[in-house]
Amino acid sequence: xxxxxxxxxxxxxxxxxxxxxxxxxxxxxxxxxxxxxxxxxxxxxxxxxxxxxxxxxxxxxxxxxxxxxxxxxxxxxxxxxxxxxxxxxxxxxxxxxxxxxxxxxxxxxxxxxxxxxxxxxxxxxxxxxxxxxxxxxxxxxxxxxxxxxxxxxxxxxxxxxx
Numbered sequence: 001x002x003x004x005x006x007x008x009x010x011x012x013x014x015x016x017x018x019x020x021x022x023x024x025x026x027x028x029x030x031x032x033x034x035x036x037x038x039x040x041x042x043x044x045x046x047x048x049x050x051x052x053x054x055x056x057x058x059x060x061x062x063x064x065x066x067x068x069x070x071x072x073x074x075x076x077x078x079x080x081x082x083x084x085x086x087x088x089x090x091x092x093x094x095x096x097x098x099x100x101x102x103x104x105x106x107x108x109x110x111x112x113x114x115x116x117x118x119x120x121x122x123x124x125x126x127x128x129x130x131x132x133x134x135x136x137x138x139x140x141x142x143x144x145x146x147x148x149x150x151x152x153x154x155x156x157x158x159x160x161x162x
Contacts, residue, residue, distance in 0.1 A: 001136070002026050003033070003048060005152055018152035026144075026156075027064070027137040029055075043148040050143045057084055057093065057138075064139035066090055070132060072125050073103050081121065089120040 003023040006015040032049035039045065059065040063085040072079040079102065083090040092099070096116040100107040106124055110116035122130045146154035 001030075002028070003030060003046070003146070005154070007152060021152055022149075022154040022156065023146060025061070026140040028140045029138060038145055039147055041148075043150060045148045046146040046154065048144050048146060051141050053142055055141045057141075059084070059139045059141060061139050064137045065093070067136040067138070068121060068130070069134040069136070070125075070129055072129060073105060079103070081125075083121050090122075091120050092116075092124070 002025060003021075005018045005021045005023065007018055008014075009016050028048075029051040030048060031051065034047040034049075035044040036047065037043065037045060038047070057065050065082065065084045068081045068083065068090075069078055070081075071077060072081060081099075081103075082093040084093055085091075096106065096110060096113050106116070109124075110119065116124075142158050145157040147157055149155055
């Protein structure tokens with residue numbers, strides 16, 4: 001998920017989410033958060049630790065990783081299926097032999113590995129199941145410093161890649 005920022009509403013005596021923070025589109029596998037006044041302006045900045053740039057899937061805004069959740073095998077329990085976007089197609093992350101225990105139907109419909117390798121999630125499970133699936137995005141893997149600009153807004157600072 002993306003980092004979420006809340007502010008305390010004294011009148012309502014509750015925390016309320018701030019929707020536009022500058023962080024709302026950064027869907028990561030965040031590991032830790034620390035606060036500190038990094039730039040010395042008196043406002044608490046955030047240090048956000050993510051899974052890191054060495055992660056093998058290398059997601060981006062244009063080509064995110066997606067976790068699909070639905071009862072794909074119609075067993076009555078919620079299943080999870082991980083894809084990555086390549087050329088605007090959501091293709092499986094794992095090889096056929098790695099998922100056939102969980103999804104026996106995939107094995108039956110794709111007897112050859114070469115058939116499975118060419119398919120996206122809709123071709124594997126059908127349009128109806130994929131359209132009704134819950135999705136969780138992962139499009140950002142870098143750790144960042146979020147500089148507090150006030151009013152619930154943050155500016156990202158990442159290291160320059162050379």
